[in-house]
Amino acid sequence: MANKLLALSLSLCFLLFGGCLALREQPQQNECQLERLNALEPDNRVESEGGMIETWNPNNRQFRCAGVALSRATLKRNSLRRPFYSNAPQEIFIQQGNGYFGMVFPGCPETFEEPQESQQGEGRRFRDRHQKVNRFREGDIIAVPTGVVFWMYNDQETPVIAISLTDMGSSQNQLDQMPRRFYLSGNHEQEFLRYQKQQVKGREEQDNEGNNIFSGFKRDFLEDALNVNRHIVDRLQGKNEDEEKGAIVKVEGGLSIMSPPERQPRHHSGSRQEEDEERWQPRPHKSRREQEQEDDEKHGRPHHKGGSRWQDNGLEETICTARLHQNIGSSSSPDIYNPQAGRIKTITSLDLPVLNWIQLSAEHGSLHKNAMFVPHYNLNANSILYALKGRAWIQVVNCNGNTVFNGELEAGRALIVPQNFAVAAKSLSDRFTYVAFKTNDNAAIARLAGTSSTLSGMPVDVIAATFNMQRNEARQVKSNNPFKFLVPPRESERRAAA
Amino acid sequence: MANKLLALSLSLCFLLFGGCLALREQPQQNECQLERLNALEPDNRVESEGGMIETWNPNNRQFRCAGVALSRATLKRNSLRRPFYSNAPQEIFIQQGNGYFGMVFPGCPETFEEPQESQQGEGRRFRDRHQKVNRFREGDIIAVPTGVVFWMYNDQETPVIAISLTDMGSSQNQLDQMPRRFYLSGNHEQEFLRYQKQQVKGREEQDNEGNNIFSGFKRDFLEDALNVNRHIVDRLQGKNEDEEKGAIVKVEGGLSIMSPPERQPRHHSGSRQEEDEERWQPRPHKSRREQEQEDDEKHGRPHHKGGSRWQDNGLEETICTARLHQNIGSSSSPDIYNPQAGRIKTITSLDLPVLNWIQLSAEHGSLHKNAMFVPHYNLNANSILYALKGRAWIQVVNCNGNTVFNGELEAGRALIVPQNFAVAAKSLSDRFTYVAFKTNDNAAIARLAGTSSTLSGMPVDVIAATFNMQRNEARQVKSNNPFKFLVPPRESERRAAA
Amino acid sequence: MANKLLALSLSLCFLLFGGCLALREQPQQNECQLERLNALEPDNRVESEGGMIETWNPNNRQFRCAGVALSRATLKRNSLRRPFYSNAPQEIFIQQGNGYFGMVFPGCPETFEEPQESQQGEGRRFRDRHQKVNRFREGDIIAVPTGVVFWMYNDQETPVIAISLTDMGSSQNQLDQMPRRFYLSGNHEQEFLRYQKQQVKGREEQDNEGNNIFSGFKRDFLEDALNVNRHIVDRLQGKNEDEEKGAIVKVEGGLSIMSPPERQPRHHSGSRQEEDEERWQPRPHKSRREQEQEDDEKHGRPHHKGGSRWQDNGLEETICTARLHQNIGSSSSPDIYNPQAGRIKTITSLDLPVLNWIQLSAEHGSLHKNAMFVPHYNLNANSILYALKGRAWIQVVNCNGNTVFNGELEAGRALIVPQNFAVAAKSLSDRFTYVAFKTNDNAAIARLAGTSSTLSGMPVDVIAATFNMQRNEARQVKSNNPFKFLVPPRESERRAAA
Known part of the structure; x- marks a missing residue:
């Protein structure tokens, strides 16, 4: 009830x-003495090669009163929202579409590993491993903590539309109320930068050479730190990249993402049909706990475990494997x-x-x-x-x-x-x-x-x-x-x- | 010790x-660089038909430094402080008098129920039920959480004087530092509104039709939502009500408030004598825990249960029945x-x-x-x-x-x-x-x-x-x-x- | 790992x-829109007879963004940083030197007691007792909670250099962002006062008679409250004291500080040689828990007790005896x-x-x-x-x-x-x-x-x-x-x- x-x-x-x-x-003094609210539309749109990001003005008094920022990302087929992190937590609602998302928690192990006997295609010998990748679908809520790198990918025909609330007023944000996206790559302005510029109009503006967090480091620092050559550093810094490419990039031929064995092993090609959600089956060798949880989710039973199940967990079963999304859609x-x-x-x-x-x-x-x-x-x-x-x-x-x-x-x-x-x-x-x-x-x-x-x-x-x-x-x-x-x-x- | x-x-x-x-x-920058404090009196008084409310100016620098607002309500005999909620928690001290108070916690059950065999007087057949009503007395501290509806009533000869501290700086208040009272009824300005107006003097002022939270809704919305007729909606919206009536209203003939059976069952009439505190006895069928608590209170033993007793409680014995007041008077x-x-x-x-x-x-x-x-x-x-x-x-x-x-x-x-x-x-x-x-x-x-x-x-x-x-x-x-x-x-x- | x-x-x-x-x-709006950071030096130095305190300007935009204040104290040999408390927590790093520090937790017992059979020297009969005194050494981090009185003393030849971070943005600070030191004694300005004056330049300035928290009370209040004579009250209020004496005072002949029996019982005289750290041995009658802890500290084993060991503690073994410092030096x-x-x-x-x-x-x-x-x-x-x-x-x-x-x-x-x-x-x-x-x-x-x-x-x-x-x-x-x-x-x- x-x-x-x-x-x-x-x-x-x-x-x-x-x-x-x-x-x-x-909020600051008087910010909430609102005598008139408005139903607001995004007031800016940044096109990318793989989609677009629309933003609501965070300087609007209603947003300042609530201490939040709102944006809407649209990802075309085979497009990747490039990895970034924010100075405040985000809650993302998937209005439409399906796809993959990943987050990188510092200190957590890379739990998705490619098998020893590597597949032949594309001549890969390198055995990749990385942190968990999740599948999202329409109606999902995704929680992204402050400072955690997030990326998402649309492998379907239907465009993905994701509404993101960034909670600037969160006590996790130790900076000021301006929403900030720290991009790991690319050569485009972060989507909320223009509002920051509006606010400090008077101040002289600095010319950016890159716009991503690697671009601000000197080349030899990165060569040493990553032990890679100059060419690769240029790629990291988004040198010579067209600004129009933007925050959402097209992936030629689609991304190959490791997925549990029960799913038909495949490399998403551009021509595949709308994916059948039913293909998502738990692995046979999955732990009982995971099995239960997925069953619950399928049958719509809510989890009220408030910690109780956690008490017998080891460390890596806590934050490193915490559930990060859940469906609340129709x-x-x-x-x-x-x-x-x-x-x-x-x-x-x-x-x-x-x-x-x-x-x-x-x-x-x-x-x-x-x-x-x-x-x-x-x-x-x-x-x-x-x-x-x-x-x-x-x-x-x-x-x-x-x-x-x-x-x-x-x-x-x-x-x-x-x-x-x-x-x-x-x-x-x-x-x-x-x-x-x-x-x-x-x-x-x-x-x-x-x-x-x-x-x-x-x-x-x-x-x-x-x-x-x-x-x-x-x-x-x-x-x-x-x-x-x-x-x-x-x-x-x-x-x-x- | x-x-x-x-x-x-x-x-x-x-x-x-x-x-x-x-x-x-x-507080904001410099608000607490106070070189001179003053002993302050209320600087405004709003008279009501059943009493008055005095307020200290929350824009005073000392109050801004402390992040609080102070007010003092005086209730004459048989007068009701109309229900309201605030955007910040309140701590109320009863300087003088005795009476009843109620709070409404959303989601909590209505645990006070009238018996099946309804009493004859006044032709009532309807079996009322509502959330717990508490008795307060001089020297009580009452805790009112943010957003929880609160009302109080004086059934005694002695006027009730209640000092209320509203903690605007509380993290429960997600709005700005201005104290706000949301009245459920009436046609009077909330007591702190005048200070808000002072602050935003320049801005054009809107004409209120009601002043309570029902008055802002359109009539047919309320008719549909409550399934009542136009006349009742007018009452809810405080239409045609005299503004002088105010936040504290006289109750002709006194309020009839359900009370535990050990007390002499009666409907308070205007002429009853000063109530004997001793009449408040625990019900025989009261749970042992409640019994103990009341006994403790009577004998002045402090409770230090810090959660320990709670651990074996079901849900409804937690917040829904939490003790909300305690005496610290002489x-x-x-x-x-x-x-x-x-x-x-x-x-x-x-x-x-x-x-x-x-x-x-x-x-x-x-x-x-x-x-x-x-x-x-x-x-x-x-x-x-x-x-x-x-x-x-x-x-x-x-x-x-x-x-x-x-x-x-x-x-x-x-x-x-x-x-x-x-x-x-x-x-x-x-x-x-x-x-x-x-x-x-x-x-x-x-x-x-x-x-x-x-x-x-x-x-x-x-x-x-x-x-x-x-x-x-x-x-x-x-x-x-x-x-x-x-x-x-x-x-x-x-x-x-x- | x-x-x-x-x-x-x-x-x-x-x-x-x-x-x-x-x-x-x-931080306030825009404070963190930093396009240029600087490596900052202290911009003020206050000399005392026993050393000096240097401060970084807390009004600097970078400090305002971070919500912190920084200072550096240098204590010469046999010098005492006079007791003070702050409106925000401090984290102190000992860059150089060794010595003693004390904190006074209100309500905690005085657990260091002089033995019954008092020592003869200096004609003392009075049996002193006070709260725990700790020894610090180079590389220590010391945690000082808000409002807790703190003092430190250098009994060694090497000057003590202590870097102190005061976290103005802490939720323990209910005042504004200005760092405040409340000195219990002396006749010198608290080290951050000059920045406060800068901020409120326009305002008329009040003449201080004392500068410490006793100096603001009227003499007879203190006579009554402490039951001491006028002369002593003058001392408390820093009357007639030279302002140059400052926050760090020389102690003629050195301080006599009670120390555990295993250490060679001695009164530090001015001529003692560099102390041997190894002399610090646990008392034989120390509880097993303390013994373990000190052993751990010596062997560099980390404690991860997160409450578990605490659960069987009585009250006085919790905050009153909490470890307040730990070494992280080379x-x-x-x-x-x-x-x-x-x-x-x-x-x-x-x-x-x-x-x-x-x-x-x-x-x-x-x-x-x-x-x-x-x-x-x-x-x-x-x-x-x-x-x-x-x-x-x-x-x-x-x-x-x-x-x-x-x-x-x-x-x-x-x-x-x-x-x-x-x-x-x-x-x-x-x-x-x-x-x-x-x-x-x-x-x-x-x-x-x-x-x-x-x-x-x-x-x-x-x-x-x-x-x-x-x-x-x-x-x-x-x-x-x-x-x-x-x-x-x-x-x-x-x-x-x-």
Whole structure:
């Protein structure tokens, strides 16, 4: 039950973490005295040979209040988002597509190793080994900790669209609030640099020779450090590379990525058809624990292991093999469900423990036409609402009782709902779908209407006195709406829609 | 012993919480370079039909340095402080009076249920149920977490006076430093709004239609969400309500609040006599744990359960039933006591675990005429000193050795003593009483005089060299004063006073 | 293995502390948009009769970005750094010399007691007792928590040089970012006051009468509080004391400090010879745990007790007797070692648990001529690099690929390397030695070259596509350099140097 889940999350964090402290930097004075919110589109787009990255302006007051930055990457087929790390944790939602991603945790072993008897094709003799590579699919949430190198790759026909929230206010970020991408390669500006330049306009600008973190080192330093020749150093530094190549590069002939033996061993070629998800099978020699976990994931059972299973783990089974992603999309098993109204799936650090590290969580929802998400507020988090499909009518109210937003949120736009501001939504499309990024790993909401809402928690006499109404009316306020989160459309609306 | 308590608190937090990190937002650059402190009075008063709310200006530099806001609510008889929530945790001290309070925790069950066989009076058939309602009395500290709806009610003749500290610097507040009250009802400005307006004077002001969080939603949204009629929605939105009604409303005939069966079952009518505290008895079918706790509270035994008792609890016995208040007033058993000097009672998260969640603690003290609280400093917290009764002569010294305050603190005024600033007090009244709110759930002080003080912790030779004095003098500095916290008046003063 | 250690530290903190949140205040907007770093020298020096204190300007943008303040104290023979406390935690590295230090933890017992049968010399009858006094030596890291009184004393011929990092951004500091020293004695300005005055130039300045925290109290307050006469109060307040005396005072005839019985009982006189470190032996009646710990320390075995050993401790064996210092100097057993390249020793909260409290760690390194520290970045911390001996050529690169530092760092200068900025170093001296203070108690680095580096963690095909190079070249990038941290000079350079 959703109620139980909320209670569970609050209770556990109260017990375990001293009360779910959000541990975030607060915005500057007055940044959150917002009298008008806007549904925002990206205001910049950087094209790359393999796709593009769109960014929302992090200097926008709403983003500054929430302490976050938002961007959207689109990867064409056989394209690689080049490795980079950030000065703040990221939570990425896969809006569309499938592919691979990797992260490199310093100090963790390279656990994916090529077999001794090397394959013949392409004349390779070198036995590669590297850290775990993961497969992602539409609807996945991926958690990227601060400073950890991340890359992703689209091996499918369908373009991959990934929405990334970077939490600048995180206490993991010891620099200032500007989002920074540190690219390991290439000769292109990092996507948020232009906003930084805007901010410090007056200052003289330095000419970059490279733009990636290798390009700033002197050539002989790198020759010595890597023990490679000048030519290779030039490649590392992105010398002579066309700036247009950008952060997402095309891979001719596709990448060959090691994958568990149960999958048909293959090198992705450009012509392969849409991959069958079912091919992902656990390895026979996989550990029981991994087996269980994958089974669970397939059957949509949630994991609530909060550390218990971990206690008998060795070191390398902890962070080095921590689960870094989980599906919350439409194909996952919802937490809140009403066939006439819609579905909601949340992901907190109880589902995906790595979220406790980055102190973020998320929610994925889908509403039928004219169905409502009851008025509610975020107890302990800012919420960054991004519309995936369709449109909804949203209202947001601040502490002065002012309507700070009253309008449509359509697919591709983002709306920031600050902590404690009241919000309600009504779908205007057959299926309005959204993802909400939340700046707390155990984000909780308080509902202002329906069963088990804030109003139902108060004595009927208190309600009556509070709202200056009859007990009979107070009773209606407490109990007329039998729904908790999602309210189906009225009979008449449903008939009209049918 | 107080010494042991301090050591205990430091040790435990070192072990359990990685060293009692205060987890608070720091003030802006220079905010704490205070060369002059003032004993401050409230600078605004908002009258309501059932009482009034006074506020201290949160833009005052001393309050900005401490990152807190202070207010004082007075509730007349049969008056209700309407439900609201805040963007930061509150610690409330009941200076005077008794009554009821409630909080609504989202996701927690409604555990107070009316019996099946409904009582006849007033024609009620509807069986009400709601979350726990608590009784408070003079001297109570009440902890209100961020975003949790809170209301209180005075059913007695004596007006209730409640001092509320809101900790804007808390990491639970993800918005900016301005205190915000989100009212669920009414048509009055939230008490801190005027300071927010002051700050952003230039900006055009929006006309509010309601002032509460329901008033910002469109009428049909609420009709759908609550499934109630237009008339009730108008009530929720505070339409047509007189702004003068305010945040504290009179309840005609008094509120009927469910109470445990041992209490004489009654509906409070306007004419009832002063309630007998003794009537509060545990229910026979109460769990053993609750029984014990209430017994403990009655006998003034402190709870140091730091989680141990909790480990065998189910979920609903954790946050949903957490103790939210505790008495530290003059009738409670003091932690530090000297019949000739006075008494001090502290409350930390070891006494009231919910304080760990809100990261605040408090101290209540009472000093006899001419008795002193030895010079000391707050190790890990700011202290907001509020005088309840009488007056004292206070001195505060900053890091430059400057006297930043040297004057009287009289009843009703507040003085902010920033972290690490040295402070000493001498009572000028027969009984100077104060409450100090501290911005750390395990606030500790270091004493600069007396037994077991900082000076006694150093070798006598170090003292002598440090202060350029003889060993014999250093010995006096270390040991002449046999008192630890409170120093009784000298013989001569005592005789004069008698 | 260093790899294992990194993994261990990350894993444990992930499990135990919810992911190593750094819990620090972020710098103001734009403070870290640094396009040019400088190797900085102290810009002020305050002479005292027993030595001097040099300070780096904390208003310098690089220090403001890192949120720290740096100072260097030099103590001549028989000189005492007078007791003081700070509004932020300090990490002190002993660059040179040996001596004693003490801290006073409020509420902790005085565990060093003089024997009943008092010694005759100097006519003392008074039986002194005080908190633990510790001996420090060259290469020690000393952790001083916020608000805890600290003093140190040099009883040797060699001057003591102590580098102190004060972490203003720590969440333990609830005041603003200005470093503050609260002196218990003397009549000198605290060493950082001049920078505070610079900042608030406009404001009228108050005349100090004392400068220490006793001087701001009125005389009769202190007479009453300490029960001492006027003359002694004058001494406490530093009245009539020459300002030139300063923060470090000469002790005529040396200090007599109680020390464990195994050491030759003696009162340090001015003429004693250089002390033999070997004289420090554990007491026979010492607990087994202490014995083990000291043995470990002698043999360089690290402690990874993370609480487990603590669980059977009483209270007084926790914070009151916590280890407060540990050696990481050249005589300690290194964590990373290559006889041709150099050595590195790190200290984290796993080595010295009190570092978890102050959320700082450190690294000590020594590089042979022409040896390199591979390009790397600090994952979760700012690093404050201070050169102890020799000089090195350092390069630092920001997120835009710009070289923000490319120059020499010579002994006595400090360089701030912000979180995630890439850095590499090459020694220009026979032995370049440094200490790096890190603003995270489990600071981790990610290496950009060599075995087990970030590059080796990625599949060879991803490297090839990322850097637009052949698989064969990618293979070289991954594996050509067989070293992990320190790269020895090339054959030719070594021969040239020999």
